[in-house]
Amino acid sequence: MNKKTLLAGFAVLGAIALTATGCAGSTDAGGDSGGGDSGSDTITVGFAQTGSESGWRSANTASMKEAFSAENGFDLIFNAADNDPAAQIAAVRDFINQGVDAIVIAPIVSDGWDDVLQEAKDAGIPVVLEDRTVSAPDDLYASWVGLDFRNEGVMAGEWAAENFGDTETNMVVLEGTTGSAPANDRAEGFDEAVEGTSIKKIDSQTGDFTRDGGKTVMEGFLQKYGVDGIDLVYAHNDDMALGAIEAIEAAGAKPGEDIKIISIDAVKDGMLALIDNKINFIVECNPLLGELAAGIVKDVLAGETVEKTYFVTDLSFTPEEAAKVIDERLY
Numbered sequence: 001m002n003k004k005t006l007l008a009g010f011a012v013l014g015a016i017a018l019t020a021t022g023c024a025g026s027t028d029a030g031g032d033s034g035g036g037d038s039g040s041d042t043i044t045v046g047f048a049q050t051g052s053e054s055g056w057r058s059a060n061t062a063s064m065k066e067a068f069s070a071e072n073g074f075d076l077i078f079n080a081a082d083n084d085p086a087a088q089i090a091a092v093r094d095f096i097n098q099g100v101d102a103i104v105i106a107p108i109v110s111d112g113w114d115d116v117l118q119e120a121k122d123a124g125i126p127v128v129l130e131d132r133t134v135s136a137p138d139d140l141y142a143s144w145v146g147l148d149f150r151n152e153g154v155m156a157g158e159w160a161a162e163n164f165g166d167t168e169t170n171m172v173v174l175e176g177t178t179g180s181a182p183a184n185d186r187a188e189g190f191d192e193a194v195e196g197t198s199i200k201k202i203d204s205q206t207g208d209f210t211r212d213g214g215k216t217v218m219e220g221f222l223q224k225y226g227v228d229g230i231d232l233v234y235a236h237n238d239d240m241a242l243g244a245i246e247a248i249e250a251a252g253a254k255p256g257e258d259i260k261i262i263s264i265d266a267v268k269d270g271m272l273a274l275i276d277n278k279i280n281f282i283v284e285c286n287p288l289l290g291e292l293a294a295g296i297v298k299d300v301l302a303g304e305t306v307e308k309t310y311f312v313t314d315l316s317f318t319p320e321e322a323a324k325v326i327d328e329r330l331y
């Protein structure tokens with residue numbers, strides 16, 4: 001492994017804005033994933049991805065594979081656990097047994113990581129988390145890079161409060177994967193932002209962050225409450241909102257008009273539905289975390305001080321705002 005770290009900064013990351021918190025280190029977690037290493041040894045990294053549940057996940061996987069490429073000095077062992085927490089922990093254990101140089105995890109759920117993270121620590125293998133967080137003590141991993149899910153929920157809730165907070169509004173929620181950090185935090189942030197308004201949560205169920213899941217759960221809500229009984233859908237991601245759109249249209253109603261929709265991610269299909277006025281508001285969740293994660297891994301292996309958390313800043317879009325930026329979106 002080449003332990004030399006070249007500091008590249010974030011210029012190549014385009015619109016991504018980053019905030020680091022935690023210990024007061026001076027590292028540049030951008031590292032150099034741009035193929036500038038002069039050494040010959042490659043860094044073997046095991047990456048435990050959640051699965052392939054959404055458009056966001058596809059973009060995240062592509063970003064990770066591009067950053068952890070052979071030309072950037074990495075040998076990436078990729079595992080997608082199909083949203084099965086036990087399978088993901090088994091994959092991490094396998095990486096430890098293989099003696100990889102570092103492990104990167106996008107944890108499906110927050111809980112249950114203490115033992116395997118301790119095993120990685122005991123084996124001297126640094127772990128970097130990307131995307132989702134864990135409830136395990138933070139001395140069991142080197143760093144985390146991702147999005148502020150709670151703030152995403154607050155942004156979505158504040159928009160809902162501003163636009164629907166003064167009239168009686170029956171809301172249903174399509175939750176993300178049960179026990180996952182984004183599902184927990186987006187629910188909490190939204191609920192806090194709409195507290196005291198006339199928005200009433202009449203039901204909430206998991207659609208597991210998938211389009212099919214969103215469609216099925218929305219079909220159930222429509223059967224139970226009828227089109228007239230639901231005013232607003234808050235979907236924890238675009239894929240579930242897109243599934244809900246299908247269900248609403250199949251019920252003979254107009255998504256975005258008869259039933260308003262707010263979602264999170266801002267992936268291409270979601271943005272197109274927003275421009276089409278089938279979704280009313282989207283909060284972004286940027287999946288392009290690969291280069292940041294690769295930089296952190298290189299810095300950690302080089303013995304540089306890294307921050308414990310790196311937050312990437314999210315934007316939000318109305319249909320008009322989405323139309324202005326759609327051509328320059330990268331995912």
Ligand code: AHR
Nearest residue numbers: 053054056182209237285
């Ligand atoms: O953890 C990020 C979430 O996971 C995204 O919002 C969702 O689309 C994905 O499946």
